[in-house]
Amino acid sequence: QVQLVESGGGLVQAGGSLRLSCLASGRTFSRYVMGWFRQAPGKEREFVAAISWSTRTAYADSVKGRFAISRDNTKNTVYLQMNSLKPEDTAVYYCASDSDRTMTTQRGDYDYWGQGTQVTVSS
Numbered sequence: 490q491v492q493l494v495e496s497g498g499g500l501v502q503a504g505g506s507l508r509l510s511c512l513a514s515g516r517t518f519s520r521y522v523m524g525w526f527r528q529a530p531g532k533e534r535e536f537v538a539a540i541s542w543s544t545r546t547a548y549a550d551s552v553k554g555r556f557a558i559s560r561d562n563t564k565n566t567v568y569l570q571m572n573s574l575k576p577e578d579t580a581v582y583y584c585a586s587d588s589d590r591t592m593t594t595q596r597g598d599y600d601y602w603g604q605g606t607q608v609t610v611s612s
Contacts, residue, residue: 498606511584
């Protein structure tokens with residue numbers, strides 16, 4: 490049974506930073522693409538960042554230069570470092586795992602999801 494558990498969300502002022510963590514269990518973590526998505530109230534869930542097994546990364550244009558995704562395969566954990574946060578970054582952030590080794594930014598390609606962690610950025 491694959492499980493993804495996010496942590497690290499919270500309330501931060503605009504311009505501040507947060508680091509999200511996602512602990513994975515139930516599969517060989519290092520083999521698969523891991524991603525972060527977010528969903529704001531009344532909006533579709535959207536891609537934020539992804540990292541492949543070879544640590545190749547991809548980012549949404551809206552977060553490039555501000556967010557950084559990384560992974561520690563020894564800890565079965567993927568991270569999302571978020572800097573220079575803006576009020577429009579406010580959303581529930583979800584960790585996701587693909588069942589393939591091919592980098593993807595498409596929500597439908599991810600098979601497993603965490604429960605989400607709330608990030609609120611005040612102006």
